[in-house]
Amino acid sequence: MVSFSLVYDILRWEEKEIINEAKKREINLNTLEIKNVNFKLDKNVEKSLKEEIFLQRCTSSTRRLFSTAILEYAGGQVINNFQTNLISSNKLLTNIILLKNRIPAPLSYVSFSEDSCIKSSEMLGFPLVFKPIVGSWGRFVHKIRDQYELKNILEYRSFLNSMYKEVFYIQEYVEKPCRDIRCIVVGDEIVATIYRYQANDDFRTNVALGGKVEEARLSDGQKEIFFKVKEAIGGEILGIDAMEKKDQILINEINSSVEFGGAAKVAGKKIVESILNYIVKKGKR
Numbered sequence: 001m002v003s004f005s006l007v008y009d010i011l012r013w014e015e016k017e018i019i020n021e022a023k024k025r026e027i028n029l030n031t032l033e034i035k036n037v038n039f040k041l042d043k044n045v046e047k048s049l050k051e052e053i054f055l056q057r058c059t060s061s062t063r064r065l066f067s068t069a070i071l072e073y074a075g076g077q078v079i080n081n082f083q084t085n086l087i088s089s090n091k092l093l094t095n096i097i098l099l100k101n102r103i104p105a106p107l108s109y110v111s112f113s114e115d116s117c118i119k120s121s122e123m124l125g126f127p128l129v130f131k132p133i134v135g136s137w138g139r140f141v142h143k144i145r146d147q148y149e150l151k152n153i154l155e156y157r158s159f160l161n162s163m164y165k166e167v168f169y170i171q172e173y174v175e176k177p178c179r180d181i182r183c184i185v186v187g188d189e190i191v192a193t194i195y196r197y198q199a200n201d202d203f204r205t206n207v208a209l210g211g212k213v214e215e216a217r218l219s220d221g222q223k224e225i226f227f228k229v230k231e232a233i234g235g236e237i238l239g240i241d242a243m244e245k246k247d248q249i250l251i252n253e254i255n256s257s258v259e260f261g262g263a264a265k266v267a268g269k270k271i272v273e274s275i276l277n278y279i280v281k282k283g284k285r
Contacts, residue, residue, distance in 0.1 A: 002051055002283040005030040007067060007078075009058045013261045017272045018055070027276060034058055034067050041070075050075030053283055055237075055275070057257050061089035061134060064257055079279065080256045084235040088254040092133045092169055094233075098251055101232040103225065105251050106243070107172040114154045117168035121150055127173040133164050136255075143173060174243045174250060181216050181242045181249065183226045184263055185235075186274040190226060192260065192267035193218050213262045222249055229254065237275060 004022075006029055008015050022029035032054070039045070054076050058064035068082045080088075087093045098105040106129075109120035121128060121144070130142045130153055140157075144150045157165055184192040193216040218226075222242075229240050229251055239258025242249040260271045 002053060003030065004028065004053050004055070004279055004283065005032045006055045006057055007032045007034055007071070009034050009060055009063050012057075012059065012259065014259055014272075015057050017264070018057075018275060021269070021272045021276055025276065027280060029276075034063050037067075039070050045070075045074050052076045053279055054078045055279055056080060056085065059257065061085070061136070065089060077282070079237055079282070080235045084233055084238075085256045087233055088235065088238070088256040090133055091131055091253065092167065094254055097232050098229070101228065103228055103232060103251055104248055106174055109170050111168040111170075112166055114158075114168070117154065117170065118147065118150065120168070120170060121147065124170060124172060129171045129173050131169050131171060132162070133167055133169050144170075174245050176243045176245065179244075180252065181218075181222075181244070182263060183216075183218070183240045183242070184258060184260055184267075184271055185226060185230045185238050185240065186271075187236060187278050188227075189274065190218075190223060191271050191274040192263040194263045194266050196262065213265055215266045225249060225251070237278065 004027065006015060006018060008031065019029065019031065049071060052075075054071050056064055056068055056078050058067060065082070065085050068078045068080075068085050071078050072082055087097055092110055095105055095108055107124065109124055111117040111120045126147075127143055127145045130144050130150070132140045135141075142149075142153055144153065154168075179195045179197045182192075182194050182196055183190055194213045195216045197212045197214075199212070226240050226242075230238055233254055235254070235256055237256075237258070239255035239260070240251065241253045241255070242251050264271055
């Protein structure tokens with residue numbers, strides 16, 4: 001008999017909602033706090049979890065990625081899988097996949113030294129957006145107005161302890177209408193679409209930073225782009241963020257452990273219900 005487990009490191013609002021809804025519906029959903037688990041890596045691990053489905057909800061991209069690798073090696077089905085988590089947790093890898101699949105995205109440059117980054121900025125032009133290739137909640141994402149600001153950011157960044165600090169990723173600054181779009185896809189269904197509005201004078205639209213939300217109504221063409229992203233990444237439950245630029249949308253980021261507290265203000269219980277419906281249906285296959 002297939003069993004279901006929710007994998008987490010921090011019990012956020014979203015995980016609590018999934019657990020509570022599963023209890024209401026009498027779905028036997030186990031919880032696995034990954035920080036308290038010790039995996040013995042030997043030949044007996046392989047295929048030991050082949051009858052289990054894991055809903056991967058770790059906040060830390062590092063924990064999410066490597067715990068998924070172990071669970072899959074042990075035979076478990078993980079939503080989302082290792083490949084999806086690897087790509088979506090890295091903005092550079094995401095950009096490459098989008099380009100390969102002819103999916104519109106902001107113009108970006110990547111460099112591997114400070115001097116090369118400065119040259120890239122001259123080609124891209126100011127203002128621009130400086131991003132770490134790994135990270136969430138808008139942390140260390142900066143709008144850079146000129147070379148003086150860029151050099152200050154580069155100096156500050158040189159003191160950070162990050163394995164990716166020698167990868168310099170800059171992106172065009174998109175003049176958008178003070179908002180972006182978040183689309184939540186579960187299986188083959190779009191279950192919620194929202195506009196996330198900037199908080200005060202912050203150019204970032206993250207709800208975690210105080211951004212406001214409202215329902216977004218998408219055209220058929222826009223929906224087609226989001227489905228194309230889902231197919232390209234290979235994910236099962238995704239949050240896809242896009243920006244509006246004149247008459248088109250540009251895919252900005254993809255979240256494999258998407259926070260949906262903001263979207264739930266618009267969609268209500270539909271998101272959590274769709275997630276549970278999906279994993280239960282998967283267990284019956």
